[in-house]
Amino acid sequence: AQSVAQPEDQVNVAEGNPLTVKCTYSVSGNPYLFWYVQYPNRGLQFLLKYITGDNLVKGSYGFEAEFNKSQTSFHLKKPSALVSDSALYFCAVTGEWGSNDYKLSFGAGTTVTVRA
Amino acid sequence: GAVVSQHPSRVICKSGTSVKIECRSLDFQATTMFWYRQFPKKSLMLMATSNEGSKATYEQGVEKDKFLINHASLTLSTLTVTSAHPEDSSFYICSARALQGYNSPLHFGNGTRLTVT
Numbered sequence: 665a666q667s668v669a670q671p672e673d674q675v676n677v678a679e680g681n682p683l684t685v686k687c688t689y690s691v692s693g694n695p696y697l698f699w700y701v702q703y704p705n706r707g708l709q710f711l712l713k714y715i716t717g718d719n720l721v722k723g724s725y726g727f728e729a730e731f732n733k734s735q736t737s738f739h740l741k742k743p744s745a746l747v748s749d750s751a752l753y754f755c756a757v758t759g760e761w762g763s764n765d766y767k768l769s770f771g772a773g774t775t776v777t778v779r780a
Numbered sequence: 781g782a783v784v785s786q787h788p789s790r791v792i793c794k795s796g797t798s799v800k801i802e803c804r805s806l807d808f809q810a811t812t813m814f815w816y817r818q819f820p821k822k823s824l825m826l827m828a829t830s831n832e833g834s835k836a837t838y839e840q841g842v843e844k845d846k847f848l849i850n851h852a853s854l855t856l857s858t859l860t861v862t863s864a865h866p867e868d869s870s871f872y873i874c875s876a877r878a879l880q881g882y883n884s885p886l887h888f889g890n891g892t893r894l895t896v897t
Contacts, residue, residue, distance in 0.1 A: 698885055698886075700888075705789075705871075705893065706891060707786070707873050707875070707888030707889050707890045707891045708824075708873070708875075708886075710885040710886070710887065713883075713885055715883050754824065767826065768814075768886060770824045772822060773822035773824075
């Protein structure tokens with residue numbers, strides 16, 4: 665069965681500093697990986713995805729993520745964090761259609777707080 | 781593009797009553813929609829997969845007679861919480877894919893905060 669781990673419940677950084685939100689996954693076959701962001705009392709917004717190709721994926725709002733197959737990781741990064749990046753971030757994974765892992769599974773979420 | 785509208789955003793109801801939540805894809809057709817429940821500790825739990833024109837597929841442990849799902853058209857799915865109890869109070873979120881394919885991203889509604897008194 666597939667799973668996603670976000671080892672940090674909270675990440676705190678100062679504005680202007682680099683931001684990293686960690687994610688590791690487990691899935692049979694090739695993984696399809698996603699990052700979403702959620703603001704208070706709102707649904708989730710799609711940030712970026714990895715399907716195939718370059719391991720470094722660029723997404724919305726200056727975020728990027730690096731797929732590392734050997735470490736089964738897909739960490740989200742932003743070179744210079746903004747106060748407005750403060751939100752709840754979810755990593756998600758799905759496997760290949762026809763496998764038992766084709767449904768989307770979410771991590772538990774990481775709360776990011778960027779202080780001015 | 782790819783907007784999912786969910787209504788209402790907040791609802792308060794009394795124990796024993798039923799509440800209907802609507803999820804609409806505004807600018808695309810969605811053969812499949814997904815209903816999630818988000819608990820206070822943040823995690824998202826997939827409740828069911830809503831299939832247009834057929835019965836929903838419920839995840840293990842989700843009571844299908846309590847959480848009625850209807851997907852009457854390619855742009856509308858509804859979740860009805862029947863005989864609501866305080867433990868049903870939660871944040872419910874729907875989602876759909878604008879493009880075919882399990883590796884395309886989900887687009888989410890803004891969620892419904894249900895409070896059962």
